[in-house]
Amino acid sequence: MLDKMILGRFVPLQSFVHQLDPRMKMIFIFVMMILIFLMNNWQSYAAGIILIFIILKLSNLSFLFLFNGLKPILFLLIFTFLMHVFLTKGGTTLVDYGIINIQSQGIIMGIMISLRFVLIIFLTTIMTLTTSPIALTDAIEAILKPFKKLKLPVHELALMMSIALRFIPTLMDETQKVMKAQMSRGSDISAGTIKQRIKAVIPLLIPLFVSAFKCAEDLAIAMEVRGYKGDVGRTKYRKLDWHKNDTLSLLTLIPITLLILYLKQ
Template sequence: MLDKMVLGRYIPGNSYIHQLDPRMKFIFVFLFTIIIFLFNNWVTYAMGIIITLIIMMLAKLKLSFLINGLKPILFILLFTLLMHVFFTKGGVTLVEYKWFNIQSRGVELGIQTVLRFVIIIFITTIMTLTTSPIELTDAIESLFKPLKKLKLPVHEFALMMSISLRFIPTLMDETTRVMNAQSARGSDIQTGSLPKRIRALMPLLIPLFISAFKRAEELAIAMEVRGYRGDIGRTKYKQLIWERKDTNGLLMLIPILLLTWLLRS
């Protein structure tokens, strides 16, 4: 399952979404996420799903690939759905047994909340899949550049975000290798009772943490040896260029916002 993690991965390509300025994609994802929280009925959620599918096709990505990326967080989505189903009341009673009952409002809100999370995850994943870590770092640094006047370490923050995203798939691959090594030694973390599975995780977590700290130390040493000093005197080989298509892409948020407002209950 862990090898299906797509968050933080970058797929080189020449699609329309690949060619957009990373700053535009970052702003679009941020504003579109705000619009998603305005959805409050099935029509608006259907519109959000259609827009997401259109962006996915423009990025030349497969739906099955993005769906596989949901598998590692499937438990969180299922837990969110069940919390709404069992604890949100209102509407028609669907199931009633002794001390608990399931009502239609809880089921409706549960499904809508899961859809909201899925759309946000899809949009964010499309951005990371079509934007290299270096471009994402430059975009964050450029957008938050005014904060440098407040003596905030904008460059270091952007670099930290980029490295974090970059090492997500690396750590997932490392976790898979450790799990396979433990399985070869007779360890079983997939079956058994919950306490037994938790105890079986300890031999997995210790080498994983050691490997993560070792990678962090090696990266720090490599950056120090190469004379890295933050953004002091730093130049960029590839300059970010804002083009007309980036402006047109952001302007598309206006009709999306208007449609959302008109279609809201």
């Protein structure tokens, strides 16, 4: 399942979304995340789902490919749904057996909150799938550039965020390799009681941490031998270019925002 983790991966395709400026994508995603948190009924969520499909079509990405990326976090979605089902009260009582009391409002809220997480994950995943890590780093640095006046290490923060995002699929692949190596030696974390599974995870975590620190050390040495000293005296080989399509795409946030605000009423 871990090999299906697609967050942080980049798929080089030729599409409208791929060609957009990464700064525009980040601003668009940030505003859309705020709008998703404002959704409070089925009409507004339906508008968000339709928008996701439109963006998928413009990015030449398959919905099935994006949906498979949800499998590693399926447990979190189920847990979120069940928490609302059992703890949120209101509406018609559906199940009342001892300490178990399930009401209609709990199911509705569980579906809505889980759907909210799915929409946010889809948007952020589409951004990483259509934007290279280098472009993301440049976009973060450009957006945070005004904070340099406040002595904020903008370049270093952008670099750390980009490296963290880039190492997500790397660590997932390494975890998959360690799991297969452990299973070939007779260890299976998917079988046995909960206590046995927890014990089986410990031999998995130790080599994973060792591998992570080794990758971090190799990266630090590689940057040091190449004379990396932050953004002091650095020039950029790739420069971000803002085009007409970026402006038009950003302007679409106005009708989208008005639509969501209208539907949530």
